[in-house]
Amino acid sequence: MTARVALVGANGHGRAHRRRIAELEAGGVLRLVALADVQPIDEVPPGVATFADHRALLAATRPDIVVICTPPHTHLAIALDALDAGCDLLLEKPPVPTRAAHAILEAAAAEAGRSCQVGFQALGSLAARHLFDAVGAGLLGTVGAVATVASWRRDDAYYARAPWSGRRSVDGRPVLDGALVNPLAHAVMQSLAVAAAAGAGHPVLLEAERYRTRDIEVDDTAFARITFGGGLRLMAAVTLAGEDFIPGEVMVTGSAGRAVLEYPTDRLVMPGAAAPAGRIDLLENLIAHRRDPGRHPLVAPLARTADFTTVVQALAGAGVPAPHLVDEAFVTSVGAPPGRVRVIGGINAVLREAAETMRLPAESGVAWAVPAFTESLLQTTG
Template sequence: MTATVALIGANGHGRWHRRRIAEVEQAGRVRLVGLADVRPLEPDPPVPDGVPVFTDHRELLAKTSPDVVVICTPPHTHLQIALDAIAAGCDLLLEKPPVASLAAHHTLAASLGAAGRACQVGFQALGSQAWLSFRDALAGLGKLDGITATASWQRDDTYYARSPWAGKRRMGGRPVVDGALVNPLAHAVMQALASAQAVGAGRPRQLVAERYRVRPIEVEDTAFARITFDGGLSIVIAVTLAGEDFIAGEISARGTRGRATLEYPTDRLALPGDGALRKIEGRADLLTNLVEHRASGVPLLVPLAATADFTAVLEALTVPDAPLPHLLDDSAVVTDGPQRTIPGINDLLRKVVETTALPSEMGVPWAAPPFTQRLPVT
């Protein structure tokens, strides 16, 4: 049976979901019954004929009764919209980050369990065959020295003007979670955490983070973090939105028998013995997987439970007493119109993931003392 689907949050990244839903609909797996956004819809892609558009998600739920709801709204609004959708009898595809705290995670999980509903979280890179090959190769690397993640992107002033919550820590008393680690580059963090889960590292217990900003926002655009697990394994993450040359996003694991590297946005993989990254074809669509789960019980690729460690890290980064990211001065930043770049940042990112030392531990001149936080039990 074709599942009916509605999208809440149809602008911005929601436009990607509109296109993806159209592709799945063309394959005969779903039927779009409604779109919702508090702003007028952007015209590309066009709204299909006969599909109603709402400004209130509750009206959409009441009038269209969808089987599945895709939620692509600002992160701090996810929980209430998800609870409303569950109460309306819907299964969920919930964009990342799913919720802003472990308390919200537990509330959502309890609501899903009581209603018998399913929730897939939008970490789409975990649906790729390249990820599965990387994950399966970890056991053959011998004793791991650690797992690392890095990415270098460039986001200019217009990125932080895209919405009232962009670059904010809190709005209306709620954490907004728009920092590089937990929103634009959240996939790097999640892939690294999932890698640690795959090798049985236990739960993450401590976060040591250095967070920086190149403009007067309230969250980090550049970050370095070390997360230590029960079993002693550590993952080190080095990312920036003030980068030089583009690094799409890489996860690497180094062991006594070699190294494996996954470029997760492009599904390129290098295993021990490979001379270079090679493309691994095949990426499962999360919406299709959710529809198949509804129909036949196939496992979800990214169930809510799989994101608990990510939410624990997110919560540690957004506790009220966490210091603001260190604002770099003009001596460490090059400004070119709306774009700001940290000279030498790409070399530093590479050095951090190679040595697993944080900038302050290397004596980088602009580095600030790290922020250390015990992670809450998930």
């Protein structure tokens, strides 16, 4: 039977989901039955119902699968309603803000007997899976360090895209819009997946420096050093105020070799056989999993993202210091609003140095850096 799919959050990034849903529908994989958004929805396909409220959608159309592409702080309530209606979920990243919410969602899915796939599409990369398998098989020897670097730019319009953009909280709920936990979350998730493949255990300590170059409540530049129970360390160094574009690299250093995965493009450089090309589509995988769970395990099940949620909670918690405003002497504005971007001079070299040395910028004497905050993750994971 063809899966009946609904999309909650049809505008904004939801348009990318609509395009992919249309492709799969053309191939006979699914049927789109409904769209929901709090704003008017344009270009609605014939025969597809539209709603302003997800609960009305669930009651009227009873879909098999709900794709949730709404602001992160709304995910949990919508997901619980969809599970209660008997639906499987494709939930955009970041899934939820805390481990408590993560546990609630896992328990609800188990009780309902439904599946929850999280929108970390880079986990479907065949090159990434090749890397995870190689690390797990010991082909790089003992892995002692994992690092990820990305240098992007986001303009004024990006921070005006929605009422929650650049905000720390909305109506008392945490908003996950910092560089590490939203736009560059894939860099963090890929690195955590490598650590898991290396048998590193759970993360136990976070040391982080967070910065901003504009009037926002969250970071646009961040450095996080994560230590795992087995001793492995991970450095994430990312910015949205970058110089030359670095799409996103995950670097794995082992006693017998080194690997570099450019995760947005699935380019993998490592010893041994070349990695296969292509990706497993998350929605198509979820539909196949519904038919035959044993043959088609989920690519990005909610349980696989637990360590990511641990890091998110530590970075975005109420007690975490606000990101430090970088002094104007080190920042340049490029272009005019709404396309204006802010660029930190020399930031790409700072990112690279952090990744290669595992030192945070303040430890390397970077002029604009301030000391890190430290957060134990033991209670969070345990």
